[in-house]
Amino acid sequence: MYAQVAVDIPLFTALTYAIPDELDGLIEPGHLVQVPFRNRSKTGLVVSVDETLEDESIASKVRDIVDLVDTEPLLDERGVQFLKFIADYYLAPIGQVARLALPSFVRLEGMKHYRLVDGASSATVHDDDLKAAAAILEESDEPVAVKDIKERIKGMTFRRLSDLETAGFVEVSYEEKDARVKVRTEKFYQVVDPPGEDDRIGSKQARILEMLEGEESVSLTDIRESISSPYSSLSGLEERGFIRVWEEEVYRDPFEQEPVRKPEEHVLTLDQQQALQAIGTARQANSFQGFVLHGVTGSGKTEVYVRAIRAEIEQGNRALVLLPEIALTPQFVAVFRGHFGEKIAVLHSGLTPAEKFDQWRRIKRDEVEIVIGARSALFAPLTNLGIIVVDEEHDTSFKQGEGPRYHARDMALVRGKLENARVVLGSATPSLESYHNAKSGRLKYLPMPDRVADRPMPEVDIVDLRDNDGAPPGPSDVLSYQLVGAVQDTLAEEMQAILFLNRRGFSPCVICHACGHVFECVNCDVSLTYHRRQESLRCHHCDYSIRMPESCPECGDQKINRRGTGTEKLEGHLNELFPRANIARLDRDTSGGKNLRRTIKAFRHGEIDLLVGTQMVTKGHDFPGVITVGVIMADMSLNFPDFRAAERTFQLLTQVAGRAGRGEDPGRVYIQTYNPEHYSLQAAREHDFASFSERELALRRELAYPPFGHLIAIKFEAASEGRCIQAARDYATAARRVLRQDEKLGQSVFMLGPAMAPLSRLKGKSRWQILLKSRSRADVRKLAIAMLNGVAHFEPNKSQHRDVRIVVDVDPVNML
DNA sequence: CACTGCGAACTG
């Protein structure tokens, strides 16, 4: 019997291993196995099992599986199918896709070790080099790392040493490095035989006994909380047989100490009822169905998730909730804990490896009913998956930026289909892909156009920043009188305001007044941002930073101009304008460590009047005291060199606007812009998703952009610009050749580029790209594969492309 | 003819 095993190397196929007799019948697809690989062992995932060797030519290379990592498979048949699908769809090596499903602690590596078999000695070995090796082995009773033997004999190779194996002189073993994370245990105590009247008991011991009395078990942690240094008293009690102690496995608690929120009883709106009914119908049929839950901010989407999940759990199913990383706040989890108690596992990047390990084990042991997590939680080893919720489904952070570049929302639908589950994509501003799928019937559309409790949508004003006869729009270039007035009124009413500016630092562009020299990053093709607090110039793409110079390095002039406004400067302006207000800034510069949480908490409790911030202030938080929201510059995202710029802008504006008026007071939103007529702004003002999407979809249809067309980007990255361009051109030539030869493909697929990427230099690397576009997904795919497989004399490993990193991005989201 | 260093090839 043979197994195809996916190991974590950039190889597009799985490798064949023989199943040894002692493991015969125990190995199925989805099992984790330890396999020999080079001079070490690796953990691999079995993707299929065959009776015979398909390809006889590798017979001499095939090695035995060393061991089964766990008698329980990691994945079931469908799980393996899911990974295969992803590898295929995203043109990614299967081993690296499998890696996504294996957290670091199950990916163990072992070094190959030798030990002399009984009866063998350096005398029985005749070859001189191998005699030396045998001599080394003779010194030790323990297995010796083959690597060490090799290093101690000059000129020795692994291949040569392996003769010791074939000659039967040595036993082979793979000694694993110690796992970095361990199971945590805790001591528990219980009274077994309470002391009688005449037993003499110390006062501390008496207090301990009092604590333990009537309890099944009390943990050492709990005892220590009320009694300091109880160790000797405890061991005394134990020795005299009054109490007993034992160790138990415990899980580390990754939940923040955020109090569990008691769920409020809501009366469902008609829309919510209809949405739940539709999801319920699919659940009762136990069939796959995808839904687009299009609910405006404040329409009660979470309530729908909660009820849909509860119904699944009552039916014995489990649930998976995916959120953008940034929205995975302790408060969100607290809401779910309020509803579902402790049967929740949380997976996100903020957990320590040990916490991740514990959460994962709880899931694997079927101890949880709900998994809440970011993108990667898509691979949580849940069984009986009944429903997947993707909240804020339009969020671009669901697309993985490196490795297999999967989109968690799209793959949630795939997993859901494989598992016959319900998949709910929720958003106030669905992606046009999802919306189009809903309109065309592939997904069910569940609209919730009204806020709960009849709260009105906030009013949106568009403020034209354009120059009126050279006069600034207000107290500064970026603050109009209208917005400042609104903030003033808000403060007078003792309410709160949020001002959003998607640009951190003081000023994003520093230029010499005399010679026009612009300070730019040495590694990236961007200008440096001036940060006042550190008095430095910093690159926002790499970690390059210099002290703010006193004079221009080009011409020596001292008049250096700081152009443009970032959050730091805006905060300064506001402090001058509103000296008595409490103003806080929230961006990557201020939110390190626990600051983010602290600021958000303070803002929610009304200790802060005015919050200035970047993207961070737009997501998911619920601040009832906010009645005014200002968007300082809507044009920033509008002018992005990306076909999704308008969509992003609309989403962003709607999202920020949603922060206003979540309490009793209706909110008001001010959007400052140089493009007041733009349809994405106009639509955001009217809260009119329908008209925005109609217009945007028409454009996309015409240009064959998603959702009507399908894109695959081939990205090139190299330290040498020449090599980068050369590689891009060679690939393009190969593609053109294919397009000429295959007439059908030639008519269907468009190649854009090779072109310099919008960020042409990043972290010291030049970047070029080719975009393949077609209305047929199959066709773009075919061309991409043809390019990569070396159709038409195409050699990807040609020496000119040596140090060029080539990345294939299927359905790219980030076009920069 | 051995030794070094780099590029290419392969991993079962």
Next chain:
DNA sequence: AGTTCGCAGTGA
């Protein structure tokens, strides 16, 4: 990715 291997260039 991480190694191992082969080959060219160098030095004696």
